[in-house]
Amino acid sequence: MVEQSPAELDAVFHALSDATRRRMLARLASGEASVGELARPFAMSFAGASKHVKVLESAGLVRRRIDGRIHHCRLEAAPLAEADAWLRHYERYWTRTLDRLEALLKAEDRPKHDKGNAR
Amino acid sequence: MVEQSPAELDAVFHALSDATRRRMLARLASGEASVGELARPFAMSFAGASKHVKVLESAGLVRRRIDGRIHHCRLEAAPLAEADAWLRHYERYWTRTLDRLEALLKAEDRPKHDKGNAR
DNA sequence: GCGATACTGAACCGTATGGTTGAACAAAGC
DNA sequence: GCTTTGTTCAACCATACGGTTCAGTATCGC
Numbered sequence: 001m002v003e004q005s006p007a008e009l010d011a012v013f014h015a016l017s018d019a020t021r022r023r024m025l026a027r028l029a030s031g032e033a034s035v036g037e038l039a040r041p042f043a044m045s046f047a048g049a050s051k052h053v054k055v056l057e058s059a060g061l062v063r064r065r066i067d068g069r070i071h072h073c074r075l076e077a078a079p080l081a082e083a084d085a086w087l088r089h090y091e092r093y094w095t096r097t098l099d100r101l102e103a104l105l106k107a108e109d110r111p112k113h114d115k116g117n118a119r
Numbered sequence: 120m121v122e123q124s125p126a127e128l129d130a131v132f133h134a135l136s137d138a139t140r141r142r143m144l145a146r147l148a149s150g151e152a153s154v155g156e157l158a159r160p161f162a163m164s165f166a167g168a169s170k171h172v173k174v175l176e177s178a179g180l181v182r183r184r185i186d187g188r189i190h191h192c193r194l195e196a197a198p199l200a201e202a203d204a205w206l207r208h209y210e211r212y213w214t215r216t217l218d219r220l221e222a223l224l225k226a227e228d229r230p231k232h233d234k235g236n237a238r
Numbered sequence: 239g240c241g242a243t244a245c246t247g248a249a250c251c252g253t254a255t256g257g258t259t260g261a262a263c264a265a266a267g268c
Numbered sequence: 269g270c271t272t273t274g275t276t277c278a279a280c281c282a283t284a285c286g287g288t289t290c291a292g293t294a295t296c297g298c
Contacts (some may be wrong), residue, residue, distance in 0.1 A: 003138065003141065009136075009138070010138060014136035017128075017132035018129065018255095018256085019128070019129060022125070022128070023122075025209070029208070029209060035274075035275065044256095044258095045259080046276095047258080048257055048258070050276065050277095051255095051256075054276090066275095068264085068274090069263095069265045069266075069274045070265090070273095070275085075212055077209045078213050080213055081210075084203065086135075086141070087202060087203045090196045090199050091200075093148065094196040094197050094199060137285095139286090153245095154245065155244060163286095163287075163288095164287075164288060166245090166247085166287090166288075166289080167286070169245070169246065169247095170246095170285095170287085174285095185245095187244090187294085187295055187296075188243070188244045188245065188294060188295040189245085190244075
């Protein structure tokens with residue numbers, strides 16, 4: 001597997017590795033928000049939250065439009081698609097696990113026959 | 120959107136935020152490997168690579184089976200599925216973006232008609 | 239037993255991270 | 269013009285990170 005842009009992926013996954021930032025993205029999924037609106041739900045200083053927004057922005061996950069003194073933030077999901085593409089390379093591994101589990105459960109249902117029949 | 124296990128996701132995304140660790144996972148996708156085999160491709164001390172393996176392990180992405188002096192590592196993809204599930208909440212946003220792009224390209228093909236027809 | 243091999247642990251280093259506070263700035267509202 | 273509001277910036281702090289080196293432990297082969 002070859003990565004075309006490791007540094008970008010680094011930034012995106014790092015941005016996602018913090019629950020505060022993930023919740024901010026979740027908020028942005030329901031529409032644009034100012035930095036203040038993004039900060040409000042958190043027991044954290046305004047400046048602290050502002051830093052988180054900057055991390056999201058520099059990972060390309062948030063676009064900022066400055067309108068007077070208000071900074072409007074918009075979700076920019078394209079980098080998430082890249083991260084998802086990376087993850088899905090491993091999809092067959094976790095589905096295989098689920099398949100094994102399913103086969104196991106089926107085998108428990110009728111333990112006397114159907115041997116070696118579970119894909 | 121509610122997260123059921125923020126700390127786990129933190130650990131998984133953090134583990135993925137380093138290109139060295141992502142390459143180790145890629146290596147493990149092609150089969151079990153010892154810590155030494157995982158370390159070999161990198162211009163890095165053995166101990167350094169061993170630390171990376173530990174990060175992957177504590178994120179639940181790697182299972183270790185100790186056989187004599189060799190530590191065999193196996194890919195454990197289930198946590199990746201969790202991360203993927205999180206990401207896919209945003210799928211519609213990036214597909215929407217791609218749709219817009221597609222519509223734009225179509226509009227360029229025939230710029231005189233088909234106005235307002237791009238979803 | 240002895241040396242080589244496979245690995246972890248501990249100590250250390252420089253830098254990044256997540257957080258704070260307080261000052262600064264620009265734009266609105268009065 | 270003055271105050272309030274929305275926001276960043278700079279400085280600072282503690283802790284975590286990615287890396288190193290060196291020592292330690294366990295196992296294998298002879």
